[in-house]
Amino acid sequence: MSITFQIKRFNALSTEELYQSLQLRANVFVVEQNCIYPDIDGKDGKALHLLGIFNGEVVAYARLFAPGYYFDNASIGRVVVSADYRHRKWGHELMCAAIAGIQEHYGTDAITISAQEYLKKFYERHGFVQEGAGYLEDDIPHIRMHKV
Structure with a gap:
């Protein structure tokens, strides 16, 4: 069996899909990374939700934003794969699906992300390049990257 991807608006997510997505995000971004911050940030209602x-x-999960909402360009965020499945390299499939989703739903190839610095090479494999100096976001080193 392989992973399948679906893109849904916030109000189209089932209760179970929403619960599993938020649980995955909390398990990785809060517990695994030991980072206490509000993952539920009030932006989910404006995003498209990519479910793996x-x-x-x-x-697997990512949020997709229209140009002008998060950055001037379209944006991908909350990119995450469950620790139990990372060995399958589904992060790359997730990013390909996210980029295709941005192109399909927002009609653009211009994408900006706020990436955790240690994942720079991962995102470079998908055509992203670093823009400017690094910065801290929720006490984790990040870099801004873009794809055009």
Whole structure:
């Protein structure tokens, strides 16, 4: 079996999809990374939600934003794969699906992200380049990257 991807608006997510997505985000961004910050940031209602589903469970996830909402360009954020499935390299499939989703739903190839610095090479493999100096976001080193 392989992972399948779906893109949904916030109000189209089932209760179970929303719960599993938020649980995955909390497990990785709060617990695993030991970073106490409000993952539920009030922006989910404006995003498209990319769900990576395997055996009926959300195991990968990303948010997609229209140009002008988060950055001037379209944006991808909250990119995450469950620790139990990272060995399958589904992060790359997730990013390909996110980029395709931006192109399909927002009609642009120009994408800006705020990436955790240690993932720079991962994002470079998907055509992103660093823009400017690094900065701290929620006490984690980040860099701004863009793809055009």
